[in-house]
Amino acid sequence: MSHPRIHRRAALARIAAGSAAIAAFPGHLLAQGTWPERPITLISPFGGAVDVLARLIASHLGRRLGQNLIVELKLGGSGTIGMAAVARAQPDGYTIGMGTTTSLTSAPHLIRNPGYDVEKSFTYLGLIQTSRQVLTVSPRLGVDTLKDFIALAQAKPGTLNFGSSGVGNSIHLAVEQFNSAAGIKAVHVPYKTGNETDAAMMAGDVQYTVASLATSLPLIQAGRIKALAVTGEGRDAALPHVPNLMESGLAARIPEQLFGMVAPAGMPPAVTAKLLAAVADMQADPAFQESVRRGGGQPSLVHGEAFRKLSLADSQTWGELIKRLGITLNS
Structure with a gap:
């Protein structure tokens, strides 16, 4: 899936717009002009890759804001515990958070009271990176193309297992989306982590999954x-011999994994403008982008309201799939 891209010049224009927004609210500027006066807490609702990205952001964004950003892990509930903490925080700019595909687009459809409303609870600051996904299979299956794999799975309905790192997370839903498009019936075997899923596939306990490239x-x-197909448009430079799903003849939209930043709704306009400007400048920084790539992600320049619209669109996609397939946390 492709995302809108802006150039550094456009990002700097956003900074100028942010300055104009500050000027338009002199009362708030008087009250908040020295913000930030103390360290800012950046809540990460997941460990692993999300925590690593949060610490990279803390370093780069902290320099732009002239304050330390302290990364605080609040784990559990498929990311909803951390996101709820951001939503409940005082909207003063001193608590912000990492928003991900699972916590923003799928978990709220599975958890009755997640503690936040994805449309109303947050100020969307920016999509920092996306992660392309890849359909992988066990070499023991003896298939070399997506077409061959689909034919095998269709010929043996309900006999193949697929793994994921938990019910209702982005990996589980990506495989269900693939299965639905390909006409495959298979058994879901949830694990705690992606590493456990990979180990199970190598051991032959599960035969396939969709995972972060x-x-x-x-x-x-x-x-x-074995990689059979990648999500998104075109091919990935890391796997130039692996076609995308559309090339392989499967018209399936599987959203990429999103890693972004949010803040509580209702912050003073001056603080919001300063945060948005700093995030946009960080996103456009070639050195920051290169650090993101080294971490395995694709840097994104999707910003503010555009990030909000993208998250809500993916939320609708996953919400419809969850409802149609009757997926619950006990699935």
């Missing part, structure tokens, strides 16, 4: 698992 790449390159 960045985390699967070493195993693909080592021949431990």
Whole structure:
């Protein structure tokens, strides 16, 4: 899936617009002109790749704001515990958070009272990176193309297992979206982590999954698992020989994994403008973008309201799938 891109010049224009917004609210400027006066807490609702990205952001954004950003892990509830903490925080700019595909677009459809409303509870600051996904299978299956795999799975309905790192997370839903488009019936085997899923596939306990390309790449390159197709448009430079789903003849839209930043709704306009300007400048920084790439992500320049619209669109996609397939946390 492609995302809108802006150039550094456009990002700097946003900074100028932010300055204009500050000037338009002199009362708030008087009250908030020295913000931030103390360290800012950046809540990460997940460990692993999300926590690593949060610490990268803390370094780069802190320099732009002239304050330390302290990363605080609040784990659990498929990311909803951390997101609820952001939503409940005082809207003064001193608590912000990492928003991800699972916590913003799928978990709220599975957890009755997540503690926030994705449309109303947050100020969307920016989509920092996306992660392309890849359909991988066990080499034991003996298939080399997506067409061959689909034919095999269709010929044996309900006999293949697919793994994910938990019910209702972005990986589980991506495979269900793929299964639906391909006409495949298979058994879901949830694990706690992606590493456990990979280990199960190598052991032959599950036969396939959809996973982050960045985390699967070493195993693909080592021949431990086999890549059949990538999500999104075009091919990925890391796997130039692997076609995308559309090339392989499957018209399935599987949203990429999103890693972004949010803040509580209702912040003073001057604080919001300063935060948005600093995030936009960080996104447009070539050095920051290169750090994101080294971490296995694709840097994004989707900003503010555009990030909000993208998150809500993906939320609708996953919400409809969850409802149509009757997925629950006990599935």
